[in-house]
Amino acid sequence: MVTNALEAFSLHDKVALITGASSGIGAQQARALGSAGARLVLVARSEDSLKALQAELADKDIKASYIAADLLDEQQWDSVVEQAQSCYGQIDILCNTAGVNLRQAAEQVTSESWDITQILNVKVPFMLAQKLVPAMQARGWGRIINVASLQSARALTNGIAYGASKGAVAQLTRAMAEAWSASGVGCNAIAPGFFHTGLTQAVFDSPEIVEKLAKQTAIGRNGDLQDLDGITVFLASRAADYITGQVIYVDGGFTAK
Ligand SMILES: NC(=O)c1ccc[n+]([C@@H]2O[C@H](COP(=O)([O-])OP(=O)(O)OC[C@H]3O[C@@H](n4cnc5c(N)ncnc54)[C@H](OP(=O)(O)O)[C@@H]3O)[C@@H](O)[C@H]2O)c1
Numbered sequence: 001m002v003t004n005a006l007e008a009f010s011l012h013d014k015v016a017l018i019t020g021a022s023s024g025i026g027a028q029q030a031r032a033l034g035s036a037g038a039r040l041v042l043v044a045r046s047e048d049s050l051k052a053l054q055a056e057l058a059d060k061d062i063k064a065s066y067i068a069a070d071l072l073d074e075q076q077w078d079s080v081v082e083q084a085q086s087c088y089g090q091i092d093i094l095c096n097t098a099g100v101n102l103r104q105a106a107e108q109v110t111s112e113s114w115d116i117t118q119i120l121n122v123k124v125p126f127m128l129a130q131k132l133v134p135a136m137q138a139r140g141w142g143r144i145i146n147v148a149s150l151q152s153a154r155a156l157t158n159g160i161a162y163g164a165s166k167g168a169v170a171q172l173t174r175a176m177a178e179a180w181s182a183s184g185v186g187c188n189a190i191a192p193g194f195f196h197t198g199l200t201q202a203v204f205d206s207p208e209i210v211e212k213l214a215k216q217t218a219i220g221r222n223g224d225l226q227d228l229d230g231i232t233v234f235l236a237s238r239a240a241d242y243i244t245g246q247v248i249y250v251d252g253g254f255t256a257k
Contacts, residue, residue: 008239012037015088016236019071019128020098022049024197025147025228029095032229033236034062041084041091042066044098063088071098071124072116081131091132093143093236096125101162101199114161121165126172129187137183144180145235146173148191148247153255166191170247177245186244188235193251195223218253227252 016033020026022044030040034057042050042064050066057064065087069076084091100120102113129144136142149166151159169189176187194213196204203209214221231250234240249255 005239008241009233009237010037011093011233011237014038014092014236015041015090016093016095017041017043017084017091017128017132018095018097019043019124020147021053021066022046024199025192025195025225026095026097027053028225028228029097029145029232030057030064031060031062032232033093033095034060034064035229036233036237038093038236039088040064041087043069043071043080043084045070071128072120074127077124077127077131081128085132085135090135090139092136092139092141093145094129094132095145095147095232095236096128097145097147098124099147099199101159103158103202104161105158106160109161117161117165118168121162122168122172125169126176129176133180133185136185137180140184142180142185143236143240144176144185144187145232146176146187146189148173148189150191150193150249150251150254152189152191152247153249173247174245181244186240188240188243188245189247190228190231190235191247191249191251191255192228193217193223193249193254195225195228197225213254216254216257217251218256221252223250223252 016038018026018030021030021042047068054064054066067083069080146169148169151163152166152170173189
């Protein structure tokens, strides 16, 4: 039983696997979880970016290994999981952050683009979790953090495939919680508002849209990546032991208005 409230946020004995760690939100989650003491396994396709992040983290005495893999390739899933588990002997926290938004109008969506979106955003999070959960259950504790979206709850322009996938992520989060929480594996999702990353570059290229989106929040600005640090560490830690199946919006009040 933890008696000091702040001790409950420590991740010193934990190992986190973060997909989509080569950039944007995943890279920031790595910085946040590492600063709270976790050892990290970083996964994405871009080896150069993963290596650069590993070096940046090492400068802060944060231990990180990386695995360069294309998660759209089903053949790589088992090897990613096996390699990840062998890096530090266990995975306690899975951050399902790799994602894609192809920004197509309904008329432009093809069977292939639909599948890419649903597979990376929904199927990969489930399949990786399904493979990692048994070892978490054997240790009696584990965490899954999915990444939902404003589009889990709102329909935005050119977001039909992405919105369907993020609506699914919200329900996947509740279903994972139902399936695994009683065995010690909690599952929640972070739903970010608008944050400037590769995925939202097209939005941030337009100062008018950026300003309009900022005005739609209650706080009056779009997100800074550091705004996600607190919720990431919290959901990964024992401080969130009684929270599961929740989608937590970190959106400056966008969905409150
Ligand atoms: N930015 C926002 O405002 C916002 C808002 C709501 C939700 N989100 C969600 O946040 C998550 C992260 O997005 P982001 O904004 O940080 O964008 P990002 O910088 O483009 O990051 C996407 C990440 O996914 C990885 N990825 C893409 N395809 C992959 C594949 N086939 N295999 C393995 N990894 C792959 C990318 O790495 P490689 O290219 O190196 O493979 C990258 O690390 C996504 O799920 C996104 O839907 C973002």
